[in-house]
Amino acid sequence: MTYFSVRWKPDKAARRLSVATAALLPGEDVWYLGGCNNRTPLMNEIAVTPLRVVGLLEREIRYEARYWGIRSMTFNENKGTLDIVGNNGHSMTFKQIPAHDVGAIEHYARHGQNTPAPPELVAALNAADATLVAATKRMEAARNIDWPHTIMRGQPSRKASEAILRQCHQDEHPWLILTSGNAGTLVAFEDRLAIIKTGGMTGFMAGTLGGERSATFHYVDITGIEYNSGFVTGVLEVLTPSYQGTANKDYWRGSNRSRNSDSNDPWTLSNTLPLSKFEFNSYLTDIDELRRRIGSAKQVRVQLAPPTPAGLTEQLASLAQLHRSGALTDEEFTAAKTRLLG
Known part of the structure; x- marks a missing residue:
């Protein structure tokens, strides 16, 4: 009580x-x-x-x-x-x-x-401590980007790093982190990618000041990675059946209006990442690799069953015919028949 x-x-x-x-x-x-x-x-x-x-x-x-x-x-x-x-x-x-x-x-x-x-509470407390220590280590690794096998393009903010960590499954690490100034971050894993918009100016431009806008796209669901640019600026767009590339996602579209007031504003959309032409050209090799991985994930792998071998009787008859016609010598015929009969 x-x-x-x-x-x-x-x-x-x-x-x-x-x-x-x-x-x-x-x-x-x-x-x-x-x-x-x-x-x-x-x-x-x-x-x-x-x-x-x-x-x-x-x-x-x-x-x-x-x-x-x-x-x-x-x-x-x-x-x-x-x-x-x-x-x-x-x-x-x-x-x-x-x-x-x-x-x-x-x-x-x-x-x-x-x-x-109570012993059971002490055990539960110790388990909670161990979980907290592991989570803290992972959080520090994310903040310091201590992932040696991850390709880093640009420097994500602290909040973006923490958001990337939340996208990871257990000890999973992304193979690519691509940051676009104050526009957001694209993070790619083996089977999916995510676009994250959080922290400071990025959150403000995304219409989530103080919060976060993030979306995950599995490779098998992606129909394309599209880039549309002007003279200097551009927009990288992830296309899926739910996100069609039918409307113009101009870099400056909606910039003179309140956040979330334009349904085609690339700063607030979940599937777009405003990206300058310079950044796009600098990241092109990695973007092409991302496209390749998406294509590989969408390939249908069909394993064909080996053809059914002819019956033993038919094969022996064929050998006999070749022997009678002189195509096989006595030695060749005997060796071939032995192989068939095991």
């Missing part, structure tokens, strides 16, 4: 518990849940569980102190604070805790310190 802040009514307490539970491990009970007010890091709730003291911001854990990693806890009812110092020397102060809640928090936190943690 959860002890809630004295300031919360039952309806609010039930809602906040549902949100907090989503941030915790499956089966991790909440002994106490109430409000706090921290700016660094930003937190508005404090939860006490059998494993730890947690600072929350909605469904996100912003701080945690596991009982076996706590050196000291200091509770101040008058100030409405909880000071936690870890074994590593790092400290955290929860602020503006309701005075009447401080005693409850201390009761449950001390109980957690003096009670062995």
Whole structure:
């Protein structure tokens, strides 16, 4: 059973518990849940569980102190604070805790310190830690573009690098990353490609300021890679049955209108990448390789069954006919018949 802040009514307490539970491990009970007010890091709730003291911001854990990693806890009812110092020397102060809640928090936190943690929760926590470490390593690799077998054309932004990582399956790496200034990034894998538009000016031009626009196209579904240009600028377009190249995707089309107001604006479309002629010519070898891979993926491979050999009787009769006609010597006839009879 959860002890809630004295300031919360039952309806609010039930809602906040549902949100907090989503941030915790499956089966991790909440002994106490109430409000706090921290700016660094930003937190508005404090939860006490059998494993730890947690600072929350909605469904996100912003701080945690596991009982076996706590050196000291200091509770101040008058100030409405909880000071936690870890074994590593790092400290955290929860602020503006309701005075009447401080005693409850201390009761449950001390109980957690003096009670062995449930083994199944410790195992789940260790597994979550391992997953987080692996994800962090992959994220750092993406941010640093530490993929030695990937062809890099242009430098994707940090947000674009993170978006590329989200396109990867497990330990998969793209073979091509092609970035077009502030227009977006094309990333190609063995069986598919994606066009990603995110981060800063790219997101603004794509009509997704602060967000992301990305689309994935499997090679078998692509009908063509088209490039249309003017004197200096151009647009690379991925054609599929759903995205036809029937309308003019001019580089400047829609640039003088609000974002997403023109259905043929290449900056906002999911299947287009504005690309200058200079960039296109610089990337042409890689684009041709991409076209080749798409073509190979679309080839239908038919395996023909070998012809059925003639019956043994017919083959022996043919050999005998050749022998009688003099086409085969006695030795050749005997050798051929032996091969047929095994």
